[in-house]
Amino acid sequence: MAKIKGTVVVDTERCKGCDLCVVACPTDVLELAKEVNSKGYNYARMKNPDECIGCANCGYVCPDGCITIYKVKI
Amino acid sequence: MKHEIIIAGFGGQGVLSMGKILAYSGLMEDKEVAWFPSYGPEQRGGTANVTVILSDDKISSPVLHRFDIAIILNQPSLEKFESRVKSGGILIYDGNGITAPPTRKDIRIFHIDAMNTAVNEGNAKAFNMIVLGGMLKIEPMVTMESVMKGLKKSLPERHHKLLPMNEKAILRGMEIIEEI
Amino acid sequence: MEDEVKLMKGNEAIAHAAIRYGADGYFGYPITPQSEIMETLMDEKPWETTGMVVLQAESEVSAINMVYGGAACGKRVMTSSSSPGISLKQEGISYMAGAELPALIVNVMRGGPGLGTIQPSQADYFQTVKGGGHGDYRLITLAPASVQEMADHVALGFDLAFKYNNPAMILADGVIGQMMEKVILPEQKPRKTEEEIRKEQPWATLGKTHGRKPNIITSLELDPAVMEQNNIRFQQKYNQIEENEVIYEELLCDDAEYLIVAFGSTARISQTTVELARKEGIKVGLFRPITLWPFPKKKLKAYSEKVKGILTVELNAGQMVEDVKLAVECKIPVNFYGRLGGIVPTPDEVLDELKKLL
Amino acid sequence: MNTLEIIKPENLVYGKPRLMNDNPMHYCPGCSHGVIHKLIAEVIEEMGMEEQTIGIAPVGCAVFAYNYLDIDWQEAAHGRAPALATAVKRLNPDKMVFTYQGDGDLAAIGTAETIHACNRGENIVIVFVNNAIYGMTGGQMAPTTLLGMSTATCPHGRNVELNGYPLKISDLLAQLDGTCLVTRQAVHTAAAVKKAKKMLRKAFENSMSHKGTSIVEFVSTCASGWKMSPDQSNKWMVENMFPKYPLGDLKDI
Numbered sequence: 109m110a111k112i113k114g115t116v117v118v119d120t121e122r123c124k125g126c127d128l129c130v131v132a133c134p135t136d137v138l139e140l141a142k143e144v145n146s147k148g149y150n151y152a153r154m155k156n157p158d159e160c161i162g163c164a165n166c167g168y169v170c171p172d173g174c175i176t177i178y179k180v181k182i
Numbered sequence: 183m184k185h186e187i188i189i190a191g192f193g194g195q196g197v198l199s200m201g202k203i204l205a206y207s208g209l210m211e212d213k214e215v216a217w218f219p220s221y222g223p224e225q226r227g228g229t230a231n232v233t234v235i236l237s238d239d240k241i242s243s244p245v246l247h248r249f250d251i252a253i254i255l256n257q258p259s260l261e262k263f264e265s266r267v268k269s270g271g272i273l274i275y276d277g278n279g280i281t282a283p284p285t286r287k288d289i290r291i292f293h294i295d296a297m298n299t300a301v302n303e304g305n306a307k308a309f310n311m312i313v314l315g316g317m318l319k320i321e322p323m324v325t326m327e328s329v330m331k332g333l334k335k336s337l338p339e340r341h342h343k344l345l346p347m348n349e350k351a352i353l354r355g356m357e358i359i360e361e362i
Numbered sequence: 363m364e365d366e367v368k369l370m371k372g373n374e375a376i377a378h379a380a381i382r383y384g385a386d387g388y389f390g391y392p393i394t395p396q397s398e399i400m401e402t403l404m405d406e407k408p409w410e411t412t413g414m415v416v417l418q419a420e421s422e423v424s425a426i427n428m429v430y431g432g433a434a435c436g437k438r439v440m441t442s443s444s445s446p447g448i449s450l451k452q453e454g455i456s457y458m459a460g461a462e463l464p465a466l467i468v469n470v471m472r473g474g475p476g477l478g479t480i481q482p483s484q485a486d487y488f489q490t491v492k493g494g495g496h497g498d499y500r501l502i503t504l505a506p507a508s509v510q511e512m513a514d515h516v517a518l519g520f521d522l523a524f525k526y527n528n529p530a531m532i533l534a535d536g537v538i539g540q541m542m543e544k545v546i547l548p549e550q551k552p553r554k555t556e557e558e559i560r561k562e563q564p565w566a567t568l569g570k571t572h573g574r575k576p577n578i579i580t581s582l583e584l585d586p587a588v589m590e591q592n593n594i595r596f597q598q599k600y601n602q603i604e605e606n607e608v609i610y611e612e613l614l615c616d617d618a619e620y621l622i623v624a625f626g627s628t629a630r631i632s633q634t635t636v637e638l639a640r641k642e643g644i645k646v647g648l649f650r651p652i653t654l655w656p657f658p659k660k661k662l663k664a665y666s667e668k669v670k671g672i673l674t675v676e677l678n679a680g681q682m683v684e685d686v687k688l689a690v691e692c693k694i695p696v697n698f699y700g701r702l703g704g705i706v707p708t709p710d711e712v713l714d715e716l717k718k719l720l
Numbered sequence: 721m722n723t724l725e726i727i728k729p730e731n732l733v734y735g736k737p738r739l740m741n742d743n744p745m746h747y748c749p750g751c752s753h754g755v756i757h758k759l760i761a762e763v764i765e766e767m768g769m770e771e772q773t774i775g776i777a778p779v780g781c782a783v784f785a786y787n788y789l790d791i792d793w794q795e796a797a798h799g800r801a802p803a804l805a806t807a808v809k810r811l812n813p814d815k816m817v818f819t820y821q822g823d824g825d826l827a828a829i830g831t832a833e834t835i836h837a838c839n840r841g842e843n844i845v846i847v848f849v850n851n852a853i854y855g856m857t858g859g860q861m862a863p864t865t866l867l868g869m870s871t872a873t874c875p876h877g878r879n880v881e882l883n884g885y886p887l888k889i890s891d892l893l894a895q896l897d898g899t900c901l902v903t904r905q906a907v908h909t910a911a912a913v914k915k916a917k918k919m920l921r922k923a924f925e926n927s928m929s930h931k932g933t934s935i936v937e938f939v940s941t942c943a944s945g946w947k948m949s950p951d952q953s954n955k956w957m958v959e960n961m962f963p964k965y966p967l968g969d970l971k972d973i
Contacts, residue, residue, distance in 0.1 A: 126749035149749065164734035179726065218540065219540055244543075246708060247709065248710070420833070420836035423800070424806075434808070461795070569773060569815055577792045
């Protein structure tokens with residue numbers, strides 16, 4: 109059975125750490141980093157990359173357009 | 183040659199359009215012309231007046247204090263303008279609505295029974311053309327041909343059928359004007 | 363016949379001249395004594411001939427902002443109003459000055475302040491040449507004194523506005539707007555095509571074509587350092603206009619011992635005053651600024667060496683007289699005569715005032 | 721298969737629209753404006769209209785919208801965007817013209833311009849961002865502020881006697897014969913975003929087929945003004961804003 113695997117790339121400098129992507133993710137892939145970017149925001153990053161299904165919900169709700177989503181069928 | 187004229191009466195009497203036709207007539211003879219109306223919120227009733235200047239030379243001020251000819255169509259206008267006719271000038275008035283006729287001795291005064299004539303002849307709307315005709319009789323500053331051309335210019339196309347009636351009224355005015 | 367002599371009101375001349383200039387749009391709101399401008403345009407239906415848009419807006423505020431929108435597209439757009447309506451338009455005029463947009467605004471002045479009267483006045487002189495809206499800006503100001511000039515100043519105003527990317531105003535009054543005189547209208551010019559506008563006004567917002575940066579029309583700049591530079595650039599532009607675009611008319615000034623300085627309708631009235639005075643042997647000339655901003659201050663300064671005194675005649679409580687005094691640097695007496703609230707003086711009245719000065 | 725192997729152009733699902741440039745947006749974290757900007761960029765891109773589109777920016781938080789989308793823009797005086805758009809569209813009927821306005825710009829100072837542009841049926845799109853507060857000036861009361869909601873100028877909560885009622889201006893605009901589409905959307909979930917985009921596209925298409933004025937209201941959040949986290953703001957919006965401003969099409973003809 110084909111499995112869908114996705115991944116996200118966060119433009120961490122553009123990210124303002126609003127957390128909306130974290131909330132929107134159905135598979136709990138994302139979190140806000142402890143570290144901050146040059147503007148002082150805790151940017152979003154993947155904590156469970158293996159769980160990503162490439163649904164792009166995070167991207168849709170991201171106000172700053174800093175998330176790019178890819179997916180493949182394996 | 184220059185004619186500085188004031189036409190004054192109630193709004194709705196055709197004061198402004200009489201002035202307009204006179205101005206257009208001057209235009210037909212390649213004269214310099216100016217037409218400067220009093221303007222206000224009232225379209226009917228109230229007082230209205232218009233200054234018309236016909237001249238062979240360029241016209242300076244359109245705003246004047248003294249006039250060669252005053253055409254007076256109501257009492258308030260008579261009170262306002264009688265004193266502003268140049269000495270030796272002309273005052274023409276329609277007695278209808280005039281309670282205290284003009285008294286100056288140093289000007290020529292004419293009476294024209296235009297309103298009664300217009301009403302009696304079933305043509306109240308041509309009242310102002312009767313008055314215009316009267317003035318042209320006394321002071322033929324433009325030819326009848328120019329007046330008819332001017333009338334045609336100033337009337338919208340849809341009213342051109344009224345031209346003969348207007349011509350008749352002008353000629354009638356020439357008949358009935360009388361010096362006092 | 364294109365050069366046919368016509369008889370019309372100043373307001374009507376503005377409308378016809380706008381169509382013939384190839385104006386793209388007129389946006390207005392009725393107010394006495396200038397409503398004939400939009401009435402004439404609506405009657406002429408230029409959208410069926412030249413394609414000119416004519417729209418009655420819901421307010422003067424909206425109308426001037428429609429002008430802003432059209433001007434930002436590089437289009438030849440205009441509005442007209444009278445004093446109270448012009449006050450409402452000051453917001454948009456300031457924004458256009460700030461965004462460096464060309465447009466033509468017509469003010470057929472009436473007496474104020476407030477709702478005032480509908481009779482003629484020149485009391486918006488200060489408002490027009492000293493500011494009006496907020497910020498350091500200048501409005502190119504033309505003062506027509508005849509129906510012919512009402513027509514001619516449409517082209518002049520648009521041309522200057524587009525030469526300097528700055529709004530221009532025709533500052534007339536109820537006399538010039540309402541009177542009828544002979545006028546020869548200019549020949550019909552075609553409206554600019556989009557290609558021409560893109561070439562001549564490369565800043566126009568007509569859609570970002572491939573390869574160029576987005577065009578952004580704005581007067582906003584939060585960085586004070588940049589905003590100061592913008593202002594300096596504006597001032598340089600204004601200096602250029604003052605250097606190059608002054609227009610005035612002189613009547614019998616050559617041998618004059620006295621000058622009457624007047625604009626618009628009062629210049630016409632004063633012209634007769636000069637004629638009457640000359641008959642009495644008084645050597646007086648008429649100096650008529652046609653551009654009120656830029657003001658012909660150099661020329662007037664030159665006259666301060668030649669004449670004994672100046673009488674400024676205005677339909678206000680003394681506004682242009684201040685600029686005349688500044689121009690002559692108080693070297694000669696500058697007197698003022700004006701009527702207020704919609705009263706228009708007669709030539710005789712001005713003559714009496716002139717005689718007091720002698 | 722590791723992450724790096726997936727990141728290839730052919731596997732792209734979603735990313736920042738091309739028309740949205742790299743300028744960092746000045747909006748606060750979690751602000752709805754960003755998502756709405758993206759949607760506009762996507763729709764213009766998908767319609768292939770980027771060279772034909774003129775946007776009119778408001779006064780308010782979105783005053784700098786022109787810095788973020790690579791199209792031609794005009795910056796309007798406060799509330800006057802529909803007047804500008806009227807002229808732009810009438811002078812250029814083949815262009816796509818939209819205004820982007822907040823609740824103060826559209827429903828307070830610009831009410832006359834809004835209503836009359838809609839009533840004339842100008843063939844423009846009005847994007848209306850309603851977050852019930854003035855963000856730019858620091859959280860003052862908007863015409864759409866809910867009763868009881870506190871802001872800097874109604875610190876004790878909006879009170880009818882003092883401030884009148886929240887203005888449901890989209891309902892009013894739907895009554896006008898000039899409007900062809902009046903819809904109320906939100907962007908708090910991925911599903912809502914997709915639905916909103918569909919209606920936005922319809923609005924832009926209406927403007928090009930000269931059907932009349934289309935208004936897309938976005939019931940939105942203002943995390944800073946509301947003094948909540950972005951996520952809390954979304955929840956508060958669902959609980960408090962949606963009952964007063966229910967999502968859905970008010971008019972679609």
